[in-house]
Amino acid sequence: MSKSLQAIRGMNDILPEQSPLWRYFEGTVASLLDEYGYRQIRMPIVEVTELFKRSIGEVTDIVEKEMYTFDDRNGDSLTLRPEGTASCVRAVLEHGLSNNGQVQKLWYIGPMFRYERPQKGRYRQFHQIGVEVFNLAGPDIDAELIALTWRLWTRLGLRDAVTLELNSLGTSEARARYRDALVDYLSARKEQLDEDSKRRLGSNPLRILDSKVPETQALLVDAPKLVDHLDDESREHFEGLKARLDALGIRYVVNPKLVRGLDYYSKTVFEWVTDKLGAQGTVCAGGRYDGLVEQMGGRPTAGVGFAMGIERLILLLETLELVPEEISRQVDVYLCALGEAAELEGLKLAEGLRDRLPGLRLQVNAGGGNFKTQLKKADKSAALFALVLGEDELARQVIGFKPLRGQGEQQEISQAALAEHLATSLSQA
Template sequence: MSKSLQAIRGMNDILPEQTPLWRYFEGTVARLLDNYGYRQIRMPIVEFTELFKRSIGEVTDIVEKEMYTFEDRNGDSLTLRPEGTAACVRAVLEHGITGGGQVQKLWYIGPMFRHERPQKGRYRQFHQIGLEVFNLDGPDIDAELIVLTWRLWGELGIRDAVKLELNSLGTSESRGRYREALVEFLSAHLDKLDEDSQRRLKTNPLRVLDTKNADTQAILVDAPKMADYLDDESRAHFEGLKARLDAVGIPYVINPKLVRGLDYYSKTVFEWVTDKLGAQGTVCAGGRYDGLVEQMGGKPTSGVGFAMGIERLVLMLETLDKIPQEIARQVDVYLCAFGEAAELAALALSERVRDQLPNLRLQINAGGGSFKSQFKKADKSGALYALILGDDELAQQVVGFKPLRGQGEQQSIAWDALAAHLATCVVQG
């Protein structure tokens, strides 16, 4: 017997029962970003591999171990995008939309790909919403990114479940001085470091700060602190960011071990974390990358952005039971029709109602069936009301109107009055 076809491990189907919550989340974010003046950009999911090697860094875990890379028929090395910032920078450079100091406030949504060990909240194909801002170098735009996420958590009802962690990585020069001090300190404790930290000490020493090994974490307690090596410009920038967050009343924690996993970050880095999802606690993260555009061949251009994981935030809404009642219901009204003449009239009537109430979720029965079977489908649809159209109603040009979810008797509504009646009842329901 042939093996049954299945999805690739860590790449999941999002089923019809799940998509309403995804659409609610994505729609909430899109509306918020429109209100803050961000414009959507859409990039390909496949890029030349060199893009990610140059931007993320060849000695990062993503490039070394996690990318889906392959050769196409032309022999070019291509990679499924593991994150969005590099692709967005490539796009703005290619199309020249940041030239001459043009400010761009952009956002994107889509799948990313990393070959990681699948677990709850961490998948090989995952979805992100990302924001990128170019040619604004002050702490005010850093603050705006954090403020709008704070507003999003409020709209979703999850503010009490997330915590903001901040750090500053300084400029590349100050970070270089700190790296030297950190390597000197850790080298003196080399035999006590875990194997992964020993490897990172040679390739990307700042990532040692991100270790989950308890013994190495104990050593890091006495390690040099990045804050002591910040240049004056970076320190002033960080103080400006904190002052703005204080002004808005957003609580935060300074985490000196927060370094992020990508080489291009400088100055501000931040994460929104939660303890509601087990080990996968980061739901949104980002920071400033003022040198990345130049590193990728452009003119010096400041940049800052973040990405949020849709799977984790959807899971969080489910875990905290923050799913709006109306999105669980996909149908407002279900129209039952009995007999061919009634079916023809029902089709015309339903389209007339849709013209008048374009936001009404009206499902018309398909496939015929008895009175009992159609009402069973109406109930299963989750509709608030059933409409009934048979020979008697057809003769009188009325439709039966029956509440399915609460009190109320069945009544007859004239066709011309149906849209007005539904507008009142569905809104109230």
């Protein structure tokens, strides 16, 4: 027998019973971004490999070990996007969106791909919502992005489940000075480092600060601190950001070991973390990348943004039992009709209700069946009300109106008054 076809490991189907929560989350974020004046952009999921090598950095874990890269039929090296910022910057450059200092406040949503060991909250195809802002260099926009996410946590009920961590990486020059000091310190203690940190020492030493190995973390206690190597401009920017967060009452923790895993960050970096999901604690992260546009061939352009992992945030909502009960109901009203004449009249009645009550979630029975069978299907649909139409009701121009969730007894309503009665009943349910 041939092997049954299955989804690729780490790339998951989102089933119908899961989709309402995804739609609720995505809709909540999209509405919030509209309120703050951000516009959506959609980019391809496949880009030339060079884009990610130039932006993320060739010696990062993502480029070295995690990208899905292949040659197409023309022999060009292409990659499934592992993150969204590089693609967004490429689109901004290609279409001249940031020319002449134009401010752009953009957001996007979609799948990203990384070859990692799949585990709960960490997948090979995962979904992100990302936000990017161009040509605003001050700490005020950094604060707005953090305030925006803070408001999102409030709307989702997650405010007490997440903690904001901040750091400043300084300019590239300040970071280079710190890199030299850190390499000198760690090189003298190289034999005490774990193997992964030894490898990073010659390629990406700042990532050693993020090591999860307890012995390496103990070694870093007396290591040089990035804050001591910050330039005045970066220090002033960071203080300005903290002052704004203080004014808004947004609590934060300064984490001097927070460096993020991408080469393009400068000045502000931040993460929203939770202790409710085990090892996968980061649910939203970002920062400034003021040199990235120029690095990719554009003019010097300030940039800042963040991305949030949809799977992890949905998992967090489920873990904390914060899924709104009403989103699981996909049907408001189920129409049962017995007999061909009633079925024909039921179709017309249903379309008339949809005309008069936009947004009404009305399911018409299909596949026949007696009334008992149809009412069972109505109950299974989780609808609030069933409409019952048979030969007798048809002759008298009425329809049976049956509450399905304990809101009263069945009654008869004239077809002419049905839309108004239904609207009232739904508003009170």
